[in-house]
Amino acid sequence: xxxxxxxxxxSTRISFTKLGRASYFLIQIISGIASVxxxxxxxxxxxxxxxxxxxxxxxxxxxxxxxxxxxQGYYTLSDFGAEETLGVMVxxxxxxxxxxxxxxxxxxxxxxxxxTAEIGLMKATEQLSGMxxxxxxxxxxxxxxxxxxxxxxxxxxxxxxxxxxxxGGEMIGSGLLGVDEGAYWSQMQAGIDFYDDIINGVxxxxxxxxxxxxxALFEGYDAIPTSEGVSRATTRxxxxxxxxxxxxxxxxTALMFGDN
Amino acid sequence: xxxxxxxxxxxxxxxxxxxxxxxFLAMHVSNLSSFSDQDSYVITARFENSGGLKVKSPVxxxxxxxxxxxxxxxxxxTYESVVQLNIDAKYNTLPDDTTASIFTAGLLGEQYVNLEPxxxxxxxxxxxxxxxxxxxxxxxxxxxxxxxKSAEEKK
Amino acid sequence: xxxxxxxxxxxxxxxxxxxxxxxxxxxxxxxxxxxRGKITAIMGPSGTGKTxxxxxxxGQLFPDHGSVFVDGKNVxxxxxxxxxxxxxxxxxxxxxxxxxxxxxVFDNVAFPLREHTHLPESMIRTLVxxxxxxxxxxxxxxxxPNELSGGMSRRVALARAIALDPMMILYDEPFTGQDPISMGxxxxxxxxxxxxxxxxxxxxxxxxxxxxxIADYIYVLSEGKIxxxxxxxQIQQSDSEWVKQFMTGAADGPVHFHYPSxxxxxxxxxxxxxx
Numbered sequence: 192x193x194x195x196x197x198x199x200x201x202s203t204r205i206s207f208t209k210l211g212r213a214s215y216f217l218i219q220i221i222s223g224i225a226s227v228x229x230x231x232x233x234x235x236x237x238x239x240x241x242x243x244x245x246x247x248x249x250x251x252x253x254x255x256x257x258x259x260x261x262x263q264g265y266y267t268l269s270d271f272g273a274e275e276t277l278g279v280m281v282x283x284x285x286x287x288x289x290x291x292x293x294x295x296x297x298x299x300x301x302x303x304x305x306x307t308a309e310i311g312l313m314k315a316t317e318q319l320s321g322m323x324x325x326x327x328x329x330x331x332x333x334x335x336x337x338x339x340x341x342x343x344x345x346x347x348x349x350x351x352x353x354x355x356x357x358x359g360g361e362m363i364g365s366g367l368l369g370v371d372e373g374a375y376w377s378q379m380q381a382g383i384d385f386y387d388d389i390i391n392g393v394x395x396x397x398x399x400x401x402x403x404x405x406x407a408l409f410e411g412y413d414a415i416p417t418s419e420g421v422s423r424a425t426t427r428x429x430x431x432x433x434x435x436x437x438x439x440x441x442x443x444t445a446l447m448f449g450d451n
Numbered sequence: 452x453x454x455x456x457x458x459x460x461x462x463x464x465x466x467x468x469x470x471x472x473x474x475f476l477a478m479h480v481s482n483l484s485s486f487s488d489q490d491s492y493v494i495t496a497r498f499e500n501s502g503g504l505k506v507k508s509p510v511x512x513x514x515x516x517x518x519x520x521x522x523x524x525x526x527x528x529t530y531e532s533v534v535q536l537n538i539d540a541k542y543n544t545l546p547d548d549t550t551a552s553i554f555t556a557g558l559l560g561e562q563y564v565n566l567e568p569x570x571x572x573x574x575x576x577x578x579x580x581x582x583x584x585x586x587x588x589x590x591x592x593x594x595x596x597x598x599x600k601s602a603e604e605k606k
Numbered sequence: 607x608x609x610x611x612x613x614x615x616x617x618x619x620x621x622x623x624x625x626x627x628x629x630x631x632x633x634x635x636x637x638x639x640x641x642r643g644k645i646t647a648i649m650g651p652s653g654t655g656k657t658x659x660x661x662x663x664x665g666q667l668f669p670d671h672g673s674v675f676v677d678g679k680n681v682x683x684x685x686x687x688x689x690x691x692x693x694x695x696x697x698x699x700x701x702x703x704x705x706x707x708x709x710x711v712f713d714n715v716a717f718p719l720r721e722h723t724h725l726p727e728s729m730i731r732t733l734v735x736x737x738x739x740x741x742x743x744x745x746x747x748x749x750x751p752n753e754l755s756g757g758m759s760r761r762v763a764l765a766r767a768i769a770l771d772p773m774m775i776l777y778d779e780p781f782t783g784q785d786p787i788s789m790g791x792x793x794x795x796x797x798x799x800x801x802x803x804x805x806x807x808x809x810x811x812x813x814x815x816x817x818x819x820i821a822d823y824i825y826v827l828s829e830g831k832i833x834x835x836x837x838x839x840q841i842q843q844s845d846s847e848w849v850k851q852f853m854t855g856a857a858d859g860p861v862h863f864h865y866p867s868x869x870x871x872x873x874x875x876x877x878x879x880x881x
Contacts, residue, residue: 239458243465282480314709321704324664325718325766326693332721347469354472357480376479379517381509385481393473 213409215332220338220408223331227339233332239339241302244349248301249294253352256289257359264360265368274368278375281360281381282353286383286392287448290353292440295399298403303407306337307428310411311421315337318346319412334412338404345400346393353392391447398439403432490540490578491518495549496564501532502587503562504553511535512566517542520564536564546571552585562587610777617642617774618663621688622873623672625655625662632658635672645800645807647821649814651861654827657701657808660776663808664698665689677773694722696866697775699769701782703759705751705766711738715766722770737765741795757788764795774806775799781813793820812854818842826852828861 227233264280310333313319319329357379365372383389407428414424501523510518518538526533538545548569555562566581575581618640625633632655640646648656661667663674665681670754674681676692684692705714715734719725725733738744741761751759761778767775777796781789800807811817818824818838826834826841826849832842834849841849851859867873 235459235462238462238465242469243461246465246468286476286480316702316707317700317704318706320661320666321698321700321763322706323666324693324696324698325721326690327718327721328690344465344469347466347472350473350476351469352472354475354480357476379480380482383481384507385477389473389476389481392476 209413212413213231213405216412219330219403220335220405223328223335224339226331233336234339237336238344241306241337241340242344242347244305245301245344246351248297249348250355252293252297253285253355254359254393255359256293256352257285257356258363260356261360261363261368262287265364265370274370275374276362276378276382277360277364277370278357278377278379281364282357282379282383283388285353285356285360286388288440288444289357291349291392291395291399292436294349294352295345295396295403295436296433298341298348298400299403299407299429299436302341302344302427303403303432304425306341306404306407306423307411307414307425310334310408311414311416311424312336314412314414315416315418315421317416320324330412334408338408341404341407342397342400345403346396349392349396349399381440387448391443394442394447395440398443399436400441402435406432406435408427492540492543492582493521493538494536494545494575494577494579495537496534496536496581496584497526497529497531498534498551498553498584498586499531500586500589501534502553502589503555504534504564504587505562508561508563510538510564510566512542512545512568517566534564543574545575547573547575547579548583549575549581550583550585551581553587555588615642616640617677618808619675620659620663621673621675623662623674624670625658625667626670627658631830633669636687636827636830636832637672637798638832640806640808640826641823642806643800643804644822645796645809645820647809647824648809648827649811649817649824649852650827651812654810654829657778659827660698660778660808660810662694663776694718694770695773696839697772698772699760699767699775699777699780701779703751703756705754705759705763705764705828707751709751710747710752711743711749711751711762714751715769717724717765718769733769734765737769738762740768741765742791755788757784757791760784760788760792761795763800764792768799768803770804771803772805774808777807777809777811779811780809781811781816789816796820800804814855828852 258279261277265274265278268274268277268280310319313329313333319333322329322332361372363373364370365375410424410428410431411421414420482544504520504523506520506522507515510520518536522533522535524533525531534551534552545566546569548571550567550569552565552567553562554565559584569583581600611765616639618638620636620638623633623636624631639653640647641758648659650656658667662669663681664677665674665684669684676696679688679692681692694743705711706717709717712734715728715737719730719733723730723731735744735747738747741764743758743761743765746754746758746762753761754762760825764775780792784792793816796807799805809817809821812836818841821838824834824836824838824841828848834846836844842853844850844853848860851861857863
């Protein structure tokens with residue numbers, strides 16, 4: 192029993208020190224933003240590897256998620272004779288929840304794990320301390336551009352995911368199952384509010400982009416500099432990002448859609 | 452150099468498509484395009500009971516959405532419900548004897564304000580008032596009345 | 607603690623340095639001096655914290671006690687900007703080369719120039735080609751680091767380390783894992799760069815033969831202490847048992863072949879017993 196309490200105390204202490212290091216790291220990242228903006232080339236390179244390379248997986252997944260929503264929504268709604276509202280259902284689920292959440296999860300798996308592995312390997316091969324010895328701050332030069340790229344890419348990717356998904360739902364709904372196309376769009380426009388739904392969805396994806404990039408970069412930077420350490424850090428990135436995304440989604444949803 | 456230009460192009464395409472996606476959501480999916488607050492005018496209607504009407508409920512005439520409800524408040528003097536309607540500026544030819552009623556879309560659907568134009572030559576102006584209103588039909592009340600009536604008939 | 611500034615001809619002096627990692631003492635109150643314009647070697651078996659010493663000199667780690675003076679400045683009392691200014695005048699050659707894997711050889715050597723100077727691209731090109739020529743790899747400028755052999759990437763890293771014309775280069779195990787030819791090339795390069803550019807060099811190594819061929823002065827470290835120091839000749843003739851064993855590579859001596867354990871016979875006989 193005492194052993195258990197001791198272990199609990201120990202793991203609390205460890206997680207607090209880790210949280211402390213992560214917060215300090217975040218401050219370092221943010222203090223480097225100005226120096227990155229002066230050199231947009233650094234940011235552009237990272238927008239390529241973080242954003243462009245995630246583009247395909249996000250759009251294809253978005254299309255399929257939208258198509259599935261179209262099918263399932265149609266079957267459920269037609270039981271109540273309410274197929275006309277398919278558009279609202281597809282759009283609301285995508286814009287409010289699935290767009291930000293699923294694209295963030297995919298982003299963590301595609302870009303987040305790649306970031307952790309890249310930074311971890313740079314640490315393991317002494318590239319980061321090499322840079323420090325060349326009087327170049329690795330956080331400013333390497334980490335901050337990647338963080339900004341993730342932060343910028345995430346809402347764009349989530350927007351793409353939702354847009355492609357809504358089109359996928361329309362393809363199935365009115366193309367295949369015969370929901371009136373006009374009703375699909377007009378019901379959607381009547382039911383989806385710009386501020387309550389779209390802006391809130393974008394805010395969610397901004398938060399997810401921030402948290403996922405932070406976790407991925409921190410795990411890479413904090414990894415034990417061996418091949419085993421890096422592979423563990425990569426796993427932790429995906430797991431921790433998924434937990435944070437889903438947990439934060441609950442909190443944000445409660446805050447945003449609570450008073451209605 | 453070739454490498455960086457293709458990269459620039461791809462990043463440009465990515466950012467552009469992301470913005471197009473968000474723009475599509477804003478203009479084509481949400482109600483932003485169909486209605487904005489700038490080009491609209493306000494009229495007020497007083498109801499005995501506004502039922503389940505909510506802020507942002509649609510206002511329609513002849514089945515077409517022409518505006519939305521912007522506020523609902525209780526007047527402590529007349530014990531009425533004061534409903535503010537934002538009407539799209541395009542539709543500025545509503546007669547001043549227009550009737551406002553609260554209807555329900557379908558049996559379980561949302562409640563909305565329906566405007567029934569009258570025959571007056573004068574048009575409603577901004578901050579105008581609708582004099583003739585018909586309150587929301589409260590389902591429980593209606594059922595109660597119906598049951599009461601049929602019981603009376605049986606006697 | 608000795609706070610006086612090191613004497614004129616010592617570029618680096620380490621005073622009463624103590625550093626521990628966890629409960630293990632890596633350095634226990636050691637003092638070393640590195641003379642200007644000379645090649646000083648730090649030798650000792652693996653795991654004696656030789657790389658740690660370089661990181662302490664470069665200000666990447668902080669000691670528990672003691673101080674490190676580089677060019678008269680106490681490294682660990684400098685503010686961040688001052689430390690970075692100092693590091694611009696230091697070159698460090700990492701064991702793995704530490705080349706940035708996402709850039710070509712050319713861009714790697716140009717990296718410190720682009721980060722710290724505002725030279726026009728044409729001048730950077732000239733400088734980079736000069737540095738690459740010095741290490742004999744001008745022809746490899748368009749290769750990526752993963753296309754280089756171990757010896758070549760170390761030479762590229764060396765070109766990068768001298769890009770800003772530093773006053774001192776720290777070499778971390780430059781000879782480990784090299785074939786005899788690359789080793790010969792590196793030994794020659796280190797020696798000639800030191801003489802031609804008037805550098806000060808600190809070499810950390812456990813390679814006895816090649817290091818003593820180019821070093822002017824040698825410190826031998828073991829278990830956090832200095833067990834021997836002197837010119838290569840003095841070290842060769844050292845009467846310390848420990849230094850003798852290290853220099854000749856004998857299997858047994860003060861450093862035992864066997865990991866500390868209980869008596870062999872007892873251990874064998876205790877098989878089957880639970881303990």
